[in-house]
Amino acid sequence: MRVDLFDFELPPDRIAQRPIEPRDASRMLLVDPDTGSLEDRHAHDLADVIAPGSVLVVNDTRVIPARLLGRKAHTGGRVEILLVRKMGDETAEFGGTRVPAERWRALGKASKPLRMPTTIAIGEGDSLMARIERRSDDDGLLEVVLATMDGTPLQSAIAARGHIPLPPYIRRDDDAADVERYQTVYARAEGAVAAPTAGLHLTNRLLGVLSARGVHMATVTLHVGPGTFQPVQVEDLDQHRMHEEWYEVPRFTAHVIDDARARGAAIVAVGTTTVRALESAADPERRGAVQACAGPTRLLIQPGYDFRVVDAMLTNFHLPRSTLLALISAFAGRELTLSAYAHAIAQGYRFYSYGDAMFIRSRGKAAGA
Known part of the structure; x- marks a missing residue:
């Protein structure tokens, strides 16, 4: 139709x-x-x-507070990640340390075109890290590995640093309400x-x-x-x-x-x-x-x-x-x-x-x- x-x-x-x-x-x-x-x-x-x-x-x-705002670890360029669905649990290496991690499919945009792999610090500091590894062949989404570097449970870190993903036609930032x-x-x-x-x-x-x-x-x-x-x-x-x-x-x-x-x-x-x-x-x-x-x-x-x-x-x-x-x-x-x-x-x-x-x-x- x-x-x-x-x-x-x-x-x-x-x-x-x-x-x-x-x-x-x-x-x-x-x-x-x-x-x-x-x-x-x-x-x-x-x-x-x-x-x-x-x-x-x-x-x-x-x-979930699926909108994650961060900066590229090496250049400081702004990156926005929108988590779409969790693929599974694994371990991953960040900064020479192996830590528990989760793999997600996600959407992403940046101040300049993304090169992969790219490591990103989410929010202030570097306790919540993300690595954009590749683009999936089957649905075109990004594959992102997430981990915390200070032992904080990952879901708690996402809840603390993530943002409510308001629809694009709501022309304002999300807030506590x-x-x-x-x-x-x-x-x-x-x-x-x-x-x-x-x-x-x-x-x-x-x-x-x-x-x-x-x-x-x-x-x-x-x-x-x-x-x-x-x-x-x-x-x-x-x-x-x-x-x-x-x-x-x-x-x-x-x-x-x-x-x-x-x-x-x-x-x-x-x-x-x-x-x-x-x-x-x-x-x-x-x-x-x-x-x-x-x-x-x-x-x-x-x-x-x-x-x-x-x-x-x-x-x-x-x-x-x-x-x-x-x-x-x-x-x-x-x-x-x-x-x-x-x-x-x-x-x-x-x-x-x-x-x-x-x-x-x-x-x-x-x-x-």
Whole structure:
């Protein structure tokens, strides 16, 4: 499908630079694919929108402080590394000393073109070191070895010196507030370099209200990678190579979804990452069921896709010409999706990661009744 069919104009002042307080005070556009109606609500209204008995599935990935700023050991030139995924543990030599280390795939940029291998001191001093060794043949990412020279556990050093990797359309440096607000309240499994942003609207209070009203909660994990921000470079989505992300659907979640299907209840996904995890795990033999599994996914969802698991979803507003907007269009219909976006722009909704939300009702199901 042509990428330009998912284009729209967004005034720059509609891009949220900071989140709303409290989380569930964000606006929420209620979209009904059956009637085409649009209704302006707020995230705290979710308990009135999701029917009792439904299953709310969230992505429990946790954003790591993956943005590392440093200087080349020999020249002092500035280097920025964005950790993408850990490959394994090993030992490595830095300054003639062998120390425990970790190997990562990463993105990198520098004040001058990188030569490999290049040793980098992260932050002040030289207690956290990185060595960019080579560019991977299979995905083009850099292979980086990280180690501490003073015995500090590596994850503690990264937490102390790393930065929250805010999206490129947030035009400011990260600060202390982002450490909390660029995480969901249920974030657990470390590994993401971007937040599953639909979940940022949920509070513990709201989750408690949903539970008290009979809505069940289950989790998946999908570690959101930097590819989620990469623009589509081809004219047709069929030619787009989707980025790879690791996901897991635990056995408990598969059981909860099976039980919901037996009761005729709906599955409500919080965010496109949850949608992709559930649909990647769809049981080919039993429609509506998922298999407990873990592994990489490159699932690209565009109009014409047959959703096998997800009945309704909460999502943020996404970039034009993106695979995420194509996914939303596949679920709600392209014309209704673009109409909803035009309404949101006209009504002053806030867009992207720290912006407002959209809830897409089920087609003829209990969720969103």
